[in-house]
Amino acid sequence: MVGMNLEEAITLLRSASRVHLEVEVLPLNQANGRILARDYKAPISNPPFDRSPLDGYAFKAADSEGASIDTPITLKVVGEVCAGDYFPEEVGDKEAVRIMTGAPIPKGCDCVLRQEDTDEGEKEVKLYKALKPYANYCYQGEDIQAGTTLLQEGEKLSPVTLGILASMGIEQVEVRRKLKMGLLCTGDELTPLGQPLKPGKIYNANEVMLEAKATALGIEVHVFRMSEDTAEQVAHVLEKHWNEVDLMVTTGGVSVGKKDIMHEVIKLLEAKRLFWRIAMQPGTPVLAALYRDKLLVGLSGNPFAALANFELLIRPLLAHLSGDKSIQPLYTEGQMASVFLKHSPKRRFIRASFENGKVTLNHNNHASGSLYTMSLCNALIDIPAGTKGLEVGDKVQVVLI
Ligand SMILES: Nc1nc2c(c(=O)[nH]1)N[C@H]1C(S)=C(S)[C@@H](COP(=O)(O)OP(=O)(O)OC[C@H]3O[C@@H](n4cnc5c(N)ncnc54)[C@H](O)[C@@H]3O)O[C@H]1N2
Ligand code: MOO
Numbered sequence: 573m574v575g576m577n578l579e580e581a582i583t584l585l586r587s588a589s590r591v592h593l594e595v596e597v598l599p600l601n602q603a604n605g606r607i608l609a610r611d612y613k614a615p616i617s618n619p620p621f622d623r624s625p626l627d628g629y630a631f632k633a634a635d636s637e638g639a640s641i642d643t644p645i646t647l648k649v650v651g652e653v654c655a656g657d658y659f660p661e662e663v664g665d666k667e668a669v670r671i672m673t674g675a676p677i678p679k680g681c682d683c684v685l686r687q688e689d690t691d692e693g694e695k696e697v698k699l700y701k702a703l704k705p706y707a708n709y710c711y712q713g714e715d716i717q718a719g720t721t722l723l724q725e726g727e728k729l730s731p732v733t734l735g736i737l738a739s740m741g742i743e744q745v746e747v748r749r750k751l752k753m754g755l756l757c758t759g760d761e762l763t764p765l766g767q768p769l770k771p772g773k774i775y776n777a778n779e780v781m782l783e784a785k786a787t788a789l790g791i792e793v794h795v796f797r798m799s800e801d802t803a804e805q806v807a808h809v810l811e812k813h814w815n816e817v818d819l820m821v822t823t824g825g826v827s828v829g830k831k832d833i834m835h836e837v838i839k840l841l842e843a844k845r846l847f848w849r850i851a852m853q854p855g856t857p858v859l860a861a862l863y864r865d866k867l868l869v870g871l872s873g874n875p876f877a878a879l880a881n882f883e884l885l886i887r888p889l890l891a892h893l894s895g896d897k898s899i900q901p902l903y904t905e906g907q908m909a910s911v912f913l914k915h916s917p918k919r920r921f922i923r924a925s926f927e928n929g930k931v932t933l934n935h936n937n938h939a940s941g942s943l944y945t946m947s948l949c950n951a952l953i954d955i956p957a958g959t960k961g962l963e964v965g966d967k968v969q970v971v972l973i
Pocket of ligand 1: 759761762774776777778823824826828829832854855856857871872940941
């Protein structure tokens with residue numbers, strides 16, 4: 573079998589390079605999706621005070637004993653408290669305070685009766701229901717106790733965790749800076765968007781696709797271009813921008829043809845080649861090297877192969893380097909709802925749709941140069957080497973993408 577096992581390649585890349593993501597301090601509204609650089613403890617309790625969960629009346633539960641529709645109990649209303657206010661005095665026996673949802677429960681009260689169970693009186697209130705102590709009573713700190721470890725270093729911030737930090741009055745967070753990935757698409761045939769196609773030329777599909785893919789994973793993508801497709805020019809561009817990124821990904825020029833210049837680029841840079849070729853199809857001819865402690869990974873130029881290389885090899889690497897485990901590829905099991913007749917002498921990944929455990933092939937075009945048929949797909953089927961074909965009902969491993 574030509575090439576390294578995919579999992580071994582991932583392990584090798586992960587262990588070959590180390591990046592240091594410095595700490596940044598960001599306001600909460602810019603920190604969604606970032607990785608925390610330290611633990612966060614609760615500086616205050618939440619709620620910060622005992623509060624009412626209802627609009628009604630607060631009083632001592634003992635004063636409502638025996639109250640019912642037929643035998644109401646009357647209490648004197650000594651004041652009113654809305655959310656945002658507080659009632660400054662202690663409430664005495666046989667007294668009640670008109671209280672709104674979210675308002676602090678005044679001293680001397682141990683329950684809240686909803687206004688629907690009263691006559692909603694202003695000066696006096698008739699209670700139609702007896703309450704037990706601490707009925708309808710939200711305790712200080714029942715959500716979060718001051719001092720609790722809320723979030724831990726390495727956690728990824730989400731809208732919910734940002735909301736929790738905000739509820740604690742925390743304005744800014746210490747997070748790791750984003751991982752920076754350089755992206756350079758090689759190939760003389762590539763025509764920038766907006767320019768007419770000359771004979772033999774094509775538009776650059778990989779650049780925008782991989783930039784969008786990596787950006788969606790929370791990576792800061794730096795796109796580089798070269799003026800001519802020569803090993804010298806590519807080596808020059810990579811060298812020039814090497815310090816701006818944490819790893820560099822290229823596409824094209826990794827196979828065996830005359831213009832497969834990435835092999836020469838590695839030599840010119842005097843980078844250490846880690847491997848060439850992975851035992852997978854598409855995307856076999858991946859080339860990886862280490863240069864000044866950073867990785868250079870050259871993906872196949874064929875757009876579907878570049879996508880498969882990105883999802884299966886680059887994505888686990890980005891998860892490792894960025895510290896964001898949530899961007900790991902998601903493997904699951906599915907059952908074939910279509911047939912795939914081809915023999916797979918190599919480990920093969922084919923595009924498919926995965927829904928409710930069923931794996932469907934939408935078409936027969938699996939060519940690594942065809943991207944269009946990928947547009948309806950959300951998964952890759954991982955077909956082990958030596959598989960004769962897939963029948964309806966066969967169990968398969970799928971990678972969700
Ligand atoms: N004699 C052999 N020829 C090939 C072999 C082999 O083993 N022996 N391997 C084939 C396989 S498999 C693949 S995959 C390709 C990989 O080639 P490269 O990674 O070197 O890529 P290129 O040759 O530069 O391009 C391949 C294909 O993709 C198009 N392309 C390139 N870049 C882009 C882009 N940014 N956007 C859209 N399309 C792109 C390019 O025009 C070519 O058609 O090699 C096989 N050959
Ligand atoms: O490895 Mo290539 O991507 O099969 O076409």
